[in-house]
Amino acid sequence: MATLAEVARLAGVTAATVSNVLRGRGKVGEETRARVLDTIQRVGYRPHLMARALAEGRPPTIALMVTSIANPFYPEFALAAERAARRQGQFLLICNTDEDPEIGRAYFNQISGTLAQGMLVMNSRLDVASLRGEKHAAPVVLCMWERPDQPPELPCVAVDFFAAAVLATDHLLTLGHRRISAIVGSEVTGIHAARFEGFQAAMRTAGVPLSDSDVMFTVDSIQGGYVAAQALLRAEPRPTAIFATNDLPALGAISAATDMGLSVPRDISIIGITDIQLARESRPALTSVAIPTVAAADLAVALLSELVLFGDAIPNKMRVAPPPVLMPRDTTGPCATRSV
Amino acid sequence: MATLAEVARLAGVTAATVSNVLRGRGKVGEETRARVLDTIQRVGYRPHLMARALAEGRPPTIALMVTSIANPFYPEFALAAERAARRQGQFLLICNTDEDPEIGRAYFNQISGTLAQGMLVMNSRLDVASLRGEKHAAPVVLCMWERPDQPPELPCVAVDFFAAAVLATDHLLTLGHRRISAIVGSEVTGIHAARFEGFQAAMRTAGVPLSDSDVMFTVDSIQGGYVAAQALLRAEPRPTAIFATNDLPALGAISAATDMGLSVPRDISIIGITDIQLARESRPALTSVAIPTVAAADLAVALLSELVLFGDAIPNKMRVAPPPVLMPRDTTGPCATRSV
DNA sequence: GTGAAAGCGCTAACAA
């Protein structure tokens, strides 16, 4: 592969000049520039990104750390992050921690600052806990922080999941539902805590009582939602609506209801949060509260860049993504039993 | 951040020695090694991967080029590829081409050989066409090549999709189905051609006639399958089974059938190919032919490494992944009308 | 405008 030096030699100039031409820095004579450009074309020169990174003291890469890129929501975020990175001439490294904090740390130690100029970390309690207090070689941005009102110690992009849950719950309440059960896709104090609190708050505000048996904590998956919904739907009297803290459990709840011979939304309304692609595409299309995934990714990449350029000195280390938006679809409808 | 030189100075040795300690090369005195190790610990030294890459002439990264990481199958492959890469101390770069060949080329030109030591390219006609005949700076491996019997001009990992389709079709035939329609998730000569041929071959072998109206070509998505199935199911007499070249259209077909008041699998059996996570998790669980995703990813990463190390000289540039496996689940059952 | 020179942090012969 042709190098800068070669191009310089062939063009009868010095490496510095070629470099200047390449990046439009410094003054270069029109004729010289043309000759250099021509030579570059001719030999098919391409700058060596690693060498450039070494010289510039900063790699053209940012890393995205997730538990598993195969988890349904992450690819959508990753896609948006990659596009945002690409727009700035950066490349995206994917780091799957496989739920193993050791792997997360290893990734961090290896690439932070040496292969990636910064790290985007998906908001998982594990990661946050292990990152907090660490002295970092390169900036970190927590993505999808769930509480804009409670900034973490690390830079972050916050999405108001509390508001999302309120939006979802109010939608159900507006439709006349009063017996509303909830499926929470994490343990009590887990990552969906803000959403659960939003649900509780909305119910409280509406003056609708809520008992412990109306809530199931489970894993954030279709299966988890399926099982939880089965339990919830066996209650007497049966709930007329189910609020799920995420789309996957909501999707599972639909299956559970259908399998029990219930019609969605006639017998039971179901709503989720996030609005993943699958929510839109599956039948019946899931009513959900859309999280601004793309905007959050953009903000995250931008914030990371700022941190890289200006260091920890920047004033506001939390960016708040646009508010969630209700996406009414086919799984929610007016409460039937109400008119009874 | 501490550098090798600093560590060397503090440990009272030279950089070469520290380097040797770090990589277990050369002979280093026990005492010296201990002192160096200690210093490394003390100052929290971490090797600079970019610098190392420059010196070694090869970056510790491989790139995965896909049209969009958010396409349901890719994340599963990407996860497997990342794990395989990680096992060899490599990092995975994600490149979304967004279906745009220009972006694909740009990625290629920029990072091939300079930021990534090799490229994994998902088998899309576009990419293959544009890569063929190019002089490459770094090795390329085509992933998920669909015809083990027709090796491409580039190194590749092949998965026998023809066999997968035969497996799926035979499953339907064995269940007694004769009126079988097909949903092909690509244009006629597209990426699913081998699967469609497998379907045709199996039908022919079984002596079951097939007319043009029994086949719909559509896009590889739930929606695509939904629409195609609607058309197919309106035929008289109605098919008793649908073969889809991919899981997503198969999932869409289930919804279409259900929406038309048909019961799956009582009224209509549906089978897909790939066995994506969603196929297992959605209800009813989709019968599918599992593609060896993990094995293919492992083979791809291994082949790429070989190409990087030994160049184009290696004898066999095609690796064939293990055969597909039928995964009978809840969407296929015996043909009811047969006993009529 | 263009060139010379000094690195960026690390590896890899080859000496000692």
Add this chain to the structure above:
DNA sequence: TTGTTAGCGCTTTCAC
């Protein structure tokens, strides 16, 4: 066993 010496390919002052 350890040190010396060259780079890897590029950027970036600072002279000319």
